[in-house]
Amino acid sequence: MEKIILQQSQNEHHETEIIPESFSETISDSVFKKFFLEVSSLTTFTLRFFKEVFKPPYEFNELMKQSFLIGYRSLPLIAITGFIIGIVLTIQSRPTLAKFGAESLLPAMVAVSIIREIGPAITALIFAGKVGSGIGAELASMNVTEQIDAMQVSGTNPFKYLVVTRVLSATLMLPVLVVFADAIGLFGSFIGVNLKGNVSAYLFFSQVFQSLEFQDLFPAFIKTFFFGFAIGLIGCYKGYNSNKGTEGVGKAANSAVVFGSLMVFIIDVIAVQITSLIQN
Amino acid sequence: MTANASSVKIENDNKQNGHVVVEMEHLKKSFGNNHVLRDINLKINKGENLVILGQSGTGKSVLIKCIVGLVDHDDGKLSILGQDISELKDDELIEIRKKIGFLFQSGALYDSMTAKENLEFPLRRQLRSISKEEMNSLVKEALQNVGLADAIDVTPSELSGGMRKRLGLARTLILKPEIMLYDEPTTGLDPITSKEISNLILEVQKIYNTTSIIITHDIDCVKRTANRIIVIKDGICAAEGSYTDLQNSADPWVRSFFE
Numbered sequence: 001m002e003k004i005i006l007q008q009s010q011n012e013h014h015e016t017e018i019i020p021e022s023f024s025e026t027i028s029d030s031v032f033k034k035f036f037l038e039v040s041s042l043t044t045f046t047l048r049f050f051k052e053v054f055k056p057p058y059e060f061n062e063l064m065k066q067s068f069l070i071g072y073r074s075l076p077l078i079a080i081t082g083f084i085i086g087i088v089l090t091i092q093s094r095p096t097l098a099k100f101g102a103e104s105l106l107p108a109m110v111a112v113s114i115i116r117e118i119g120p121a122i123t124a125l126i127f128a129g130k131v132g133s134g135i136g137a138e139l140a141s142m143n144v145t146e147q148i149d150a151m152q153v154s155g156t157n158p159f160k161y162l163v164v165t166r167v168l169s170a171t172l173m174l175p176v177l178v179v180f181a182d183a184i185g186l187f188g189s190f191i192g193v194n195l196k197g198n199v200s201a202y203l204f205f206s207q208v209f210q211s212l213e214f215q216d217l218f219p220a221f222i223k224t225f226f227f228g229f230a231i232g233l234i235g236c237y238k239g240y241n242s243n244k245g246t247e248g249v250g251k252a253a254n255s256a257v258v259f260g261s262l263m264v265f266i267i268d269v270i271a272v273q274i275t276s277l278i279q280n
Numbered sequence: 281m282t283a284n285a286s287s288v289k290i291e292n293d294n295k296q297n298g299h300v301v302v303e304m305e306h307l308k309k310s311f312g313n314n315h316v317l318r319d320i321n322l323k324i325n326k327g328e329n330l331v332i333l334g335q336s337g338t339g340k341s342v343l344i345k346c347i348v349g350l351v352d353h354d355d356g357k358l359s360i361l362g363q364d365i366s367e368l369k370d371d372e373l374i375e376i377r378k379k380i381g382f383l384f385q386s387g388a389l390y391d392s393m394t395a396k397e398n399l400e401f402p403l404r405r406q407l408r409s410i411s412k413e414e415m416n417s418l419v420k421e422a423l424q425n426v427g428l429a430d431a432i433d434v435t436p437s438e439l440s441g442g443m444r445k446r447l448g449l450a451r452t453l454i455l456k457p458e459i460m461l462y463d464e465p466t467t468g469l470d471p472i473t474s475k476e477i478s479n480l481i482l483e484v485q486k487i488y489n490t491t492s493i494i495i496t497h498d499i500d501c502v503k504r505t506a507n508r509i510i511v512i513k514d515g516i517c518a519a520e521g522s523y524t525d526l527q528n529s530a531d532p533w534v535r536s537f538f539e
Contacts, residue, residue, distance in 0.1 A: 149384065
């Protein structure tokens with residue numbers, strides 16, 4: 001038997017008082033509100049990461065898979081970039097050093113530049129472009145096509161499976177890639193030195209290692225973990241919280257690169273300040 | 281066990297024995313000022329196929345997402361298999377979700393995985409001690425049940441819309457859920473494939489004695505699958521009955537769904 005249920009009148013009109021506001025006030029209010037909401041949301045996301053990362057079950061297989069995809073698959077791009085940085089930096093620096101009769105300092109100068117700053121920073125920026133955008137687009141696409149919901153419904157914690165593994169992989173793989181890029185960069189520098197000279201590999205690398213100290217290597221290596229963490233976290237955050245629709249995928253990928261790169265510079269400034277404070 | 285806990289258990293057992301598997305009382309859900317679900321009262325019995333009809337944007341998908349905990353309801357009571365889901369902890373909610381299958385409108389297949397891997401995923405997650413042989417046999421059986429035995433190594437992008445829906449159904453059914461939620465299972469499909477999907481829904485009901493909630497605008501699917509139909513309007517259940525009852529409804533708006 002059919003049951004017809006009487007409907008209540010649902011026409012509720014809420015009258016709102018319109019307060020005249022200047023256009024600039026409205027814009028600044030909404031920009032500030034959006035900024036603080038974003039910061040709050042990112043903080044909650046980060047705290048959730050730290051809560052989930054220590055809680056079993058651990059997604060070890062997915063972590064290995066992501067480390068392979070994020071680390072191993074980035075090697076060719078990082079190698080080419082590292083080699084070009086090494087060779088270009090050497091060729092560009094030679095005339096200036098030659099002017100002051102300090103051409104023999106070329107290997108030392110290039111080594112310190114690459115190891116302390118250029119290697120980590122450029123590798124991190126390339127990493128943000130390749131891995132950060134990839135993570136952002138992948139998770140946003142999964143969000144749009146309800147794959148994340150499907151995972152949740154099937155009794156899997158998608159945050160742990162997708163976010164924790166990717167952030168950890170990015171954090172662990174970037175330092176490895178930076179060491180690799182630094183090595184290839186120094187090899188590129190050796191080729192650069194020999195384009196206009198004849199320096200043996202033994203002499204070149206002896207000068208390189210004599211010029212480097214623990215305080216050059218250690219802070220530069222440690223900060224790459226923070227670079228990797230920031231890039232992975234922002235990529236995941238942008239993808240996981242993307243808007244529905246295909247536009248959301250593009251925006252997530254784009255903002256993952258922009259904010260990931262920005263974070264690399266911000267962390268770099270902080271790291272340099274801390275390092276100089278410790279060294280002084 | 282305390283007297284109170286024991287009475288709750290008896291009440292839960294009665295609900296199972298009385299075959300009420302999903303129960304909603306004064307369920308409400310709003311998004312800002314948009315009151316999507318205003319007052320939903322509904323009981324769904326074990327083994328029943330319930331179809332939810334309503335215009336687009338009336339909260340049908342929100343309703344089934346509340347059932348599975350993808351969307352939290354604002355007010356009212358929602359019990360699944362005798363458990364109030366708003367009182368469940370995360371781990372308990374995961375356990376309840378294991379008993380619920382959800383066929384998404386798009387299929388929601390994992391793009392980076394083959395058909396076989398898509399089916400293995402829920403098995404690996406929930407039956408951690410399952411052997412490779414058992415898993416292969418379950419995957420083959422599930423694919424055969426939906427007529428996709430030949431598509432085992434194919435990725436979702438290579439499948440047609442109907443095949444994606446069937447693969448989605450196979451992935452959902454592989455864990456033999458007690459409750460199936462279908463979100464527009466025949467949307468975007470040709471009449472022949474729609475008929476196949478509708479028949480699959482019926483087969484699932486017969487073989488697994490599954491309780492199903494089906495959201496659809498496809499009247500042929502409604503006719504084939506529904507034991508009972510409810511019509512949602514302005515966030516409340518505006519009408520309820522069998523296909524024939526509602527087809528001959530006194531309300532022209534309700535009748536318009538069947539014309």
